[in-house]
Amino acid sequence: MAEVKTRGEVVLNRVAIVAVVVALIVMLTPIYWIASTAFKPRSLATTVPPTVMFEPTLTPFAKLFTKRSQLRQPVEEDVYEAAPWWEKLIYDDGEQVVKNRKTGAITSSGYWDRYKNSLIVSIISTFLAVSMGTLTAYGFSRFKVKGEQDWLFFILSTRMLPPVVVAIPMFLMYRTVGLHDTHLGLIILYTAFNLSFAVWIMKGFVDEIPREYEEAALVDGYTRLQAFWKIVLPEALTGIAATAVFCFIIAWNEYAFALMMTSRNAQTAPPYIPSQVGSGLPDWSVIAAGAFLFLLPVAIFTFLLRNHLLRGMSFGAIRK
Amino acid sequence: MTRLEPGSRAASRGFSDLTIRNLFIIPTIAFLIIFNVFPLLYSLWTSFTDFRASTTAPANWVGLANYRELLNDPFIWRNFTITAKYVLISVTGQVVVGFGLAMLLNRQIPFKGLITTLLLLPMMLSMAVVGLFWKLLYDPSFGIINYFLGLGKFEWLADPQVALYAVALVDIWMWSPFVMLLSLAGLSAVPKHLYEAAEIDRAGPFYTFFRITLPLVAPILMIAIIFRTMEAFKTFDHAYILSSQPTTELIAxxxxxxxxxxxxxGLSSAFAYIVLIMVVAITNIYVKYLNKAKAR
Structure with missing residues (x-):
């Protein structure tokens, strides 16, 4: 970083600040647009000129979780008064919630099921990948392995394959053993996908833990497993947490495998959300509400991970 | 660094080191072989057959017919050309934007940490879901891009000549932060005294950039370029969602x-194998550079 000294430098630095601010606005506008559309009533989502100032509403979120139909005639006043706040929002928009004729139970839209599937698949596959990955990373880091570089290359190469290439045979195999459109099927795929990533990242973290710690423990009478459990794991905790968040994000965002390997039961949110656009006039505010809830966890995680992003994105090759 | 020989000293207590090493490594290797290598062997077999997963008809061995058909198919070659063009546009765009941003952020900028994290946000979010919203942004009548750029009813996705650029632009938006992140790491590693020496020698900004900055950032930038090339080659998510134009039909x-x-x-398995060989080749180059960077 050049130190600012001369007047020319001062001016140049101001120009750089302005340029950074402009770049920041341009880069964040698409994300802001998704977030703001999620809080717009349908009538303001696709206006010309675009609506920038508006009164935020939760109507898109009420609609997101329910199945609705067009109101044929205005809703009766006592029914409207008796309805909960979120149902009033839907009535206000000229629609009504589809209910079971007998029980009166509301019909859900299927969004929450997909969201839940995303959570199940991402959390379990992350847990599996990180636990196996940490052990393997320790193995490669501390012991002599014949052809270590070749094994590590093999592990990495499994991750570099395009999903479609792996999906063709996996689809056939899953169909034979009944794993198509199941949580377990996706969990296996995502674990395999993240395992290689976890090994590479965790190896970097484990390499950084001084060997002397364990060797001292071994001299003190610990077995190697005890030394691993009581000395190495606590030291590697930050690395494990960062790796887990990365694996979660990768599984959470994954689209291609989910599109090819699931159809309904185990379908995750990424293939579901785009399928809502379809043909005709999509309700962009509802789709944005779904996207908003889906993107929010990753946005939060990005801030938690900010000091590890470089290492994670470069497979542990580059550290600060 | 010294390594413990498996089966050495600590072996007398609890599991031997050799056992632990195998216990820790073999499950992972086995898992990857079962769920990655075995399926690929299976599809190697189907690539020599006329198998169709939609029918119950048994697969017939057709030898190299699928490969011959693919390599003689002009439409497939068009997919490769489109992909090459797409990779070139998007990777060049990402390097220019990403490296440019890194150069800007390498100065004295207030709230640099926060700004950097915010700039990295696009690459962390789901390509499929965020990509989908570019449909809304690109819309010819109510999209904000046409509105703010004053382009009237410009057709971004419906015009076959423009669509590929529109898809690549989304990729540039999403992945420039990646190039920026790696470039920033490279820039911060350039020793300051080199710039001080250049200043004493009254070297111009161009000379300083091309003789000091660029050569020293080049190795790390190369990693970013190869990695993005590999990823762009495999692009599927947002491209599939955004456009169904034949002119944007990438290999994936x-x-x-x-x-x-x-x-x-059967035919698609053969196609997958052709793609596979290309990806493995690029991966090889990538790993070579990774190891080089690690060795530094």
Missing amino acids: IRLYKMAFLEWQT
């Missing part, structure tokens, strides 16, 4: 259609 999209919409399982 053609392969998906062939396998899962036309159900030409």
